[in-house]
Amino acid sequence: MAAGLFRTEMSMLSSTLARTYSIPFRKTLISFDSRIAMQTNSLPRTRHSRVASLSSSSPSHSRNFPVPGVEDVFVGYLFGRKKATEVAHVVWEQVIQKGDMVIDATCGNGNDTLAMLKMVTDDSDYFGGCVxxxxxxxxxxxxxxxxxxxxLGSKESFSIYAEGMQKERVKLFNMCHSKMEEIVPENSSVRMVAFNLGYLPGGNKSIITVSNTTVLALRAAERILMPGGLISLVVYIGHPGGREELEVVEAFGSSLPVSDWVCCKLQMLNRPLAPVLVFMFKREK
Ligand SMILES: C[S@@+](CC[C@H](N)C(=O)[O-])C[C@H]1O[C@@H](n2cnc3c(N)ncnc32)[C@H](O)[C@@H]1O
Structure with a gap:
């Protein structure tokens, strides 16, 4: 019953958007996304990532889209059934490749770290990859x-050691994200830096991300991110300082040159305290 209703809603959304923008449904969400992003930009090409298939006009590429799950999550978000973090994860999947190096700038309870680890590694550990x-x-x-x-404890390839020590594929650091450049090896290619701002769920609510170190961390992320990489943020605005932090994040994203970056945000209009998604995609050269 629920599945049938969902399919009906998807189909209605599809035909409405298709009528409005005169585009086939398989491209509906892409166009929706790029309209939010910059009005005029199409998504940039990324040779090895799934983003490449979004920007290609070739039929063989367009067959690769939508990646399974993307439509469900985006449409689910539009209908209030999927969370901002779930949208963030499917966006990451478009960009991250096996073997990539990525940064979780606010690891908290580790949910995002685990999601990233699954995206950069494979079962045989053939590609490497690290978080x-x-x-x-x-x-x-x-x-x-x-x-x-x-x-992951049962898998030898993911062996985990104590805090601050090297892990096979995850390296954990008890430090401020504004200093991320100090721990990333020089000349490495960082595919993504992700922030889930605010306080630790279930933890001390007085320890929160704050605007001045968040903007320093964003600048550091900008410097170390490879072309074809992504800065992803989930910004919580329900706590004191949250709105100001969102303003700082928006100002940072707005200041990035359109020739090199595609920056967008997704925000609920009638849920003023809902988390805001911000994506800053660095175009491939
Ligand atoms: C919303 S939680 C992150 C949730 C996490 N991503 C997860 O999947 O469970 C925000 C985290 O940011 C951390 N934090 C606050 N200020 C920070 C800073 N300057 N550098 C790094 N982490 C910070 C907090 O301690 C908190 O654990």
Whole structure:
């Protein structure tokens, strides 16, 4: 019953958008996304990532889209059935490749770190790949470590050691994200830097991300991100300082040159405290 209703809603949305913009449904969400982003930009080409298939006009490429799950999550979000973090994860999947290096700038309880780890690694460990995860709270580092141990502990290729020590594929750092350049090896290609701002769910609510270090971290991310990479943010605005932090994030994204970056945000209009999604995609040269 629910599935049938969902399919009907998807189909209605599809035909409405298709009528409005005169585009086939398989491209509806892409156009929706790029309209939000910049009005005039199409998504840039990325040779090895799925984003390439979004920008290609070739029929063989367009057959690759939509990637399974993308439509469901985006449409689910539009209808209030999917969370901002779920949208963030499917956007990451468009950009991240096996073997990539990515950064979780606010690892908290480790949910995002785990999602990233699955995206950069494969079962045989053939591609390598690694996640640098950081948090100012020791509790958060322990929580992330514990989640990884529970989930992946049985797999030798994902062996996890104590905090601050090298892990096979995840390196955990108890530090401020504004210093991320200090721990990323020089000349490495960082595919994504992700922020989930605010405070640790279930933890100390007085330890929150703050505008001045968030903007320093964004500048650092801008410097180390490879072309074809993504800065992703989920910004919570329900706590004191949250709105100001969103303004700082928006100002940063708005200042990036359109020749090199595609920046967009997704925000609920009638849920003023709902988290806001911000994506800054660095075009491939
Ligand atoms: C919303 S939580 C992150 C949730 C996490 N991504 C997850 O999947 O569970 C925000 C985290 O940012 C951390 N944080 C606050 N200020 C920070 C900073 N300057 N550098 C790094 N982490 C920070 C907090 O300690 C908190 O754990």
């Amino acid at each position: 640098y995860a950081m948090d100012v709270q020791k509790d958060a580092i322990e929580s992330t470590s514990s989640l990884l141990n529970q989930t």
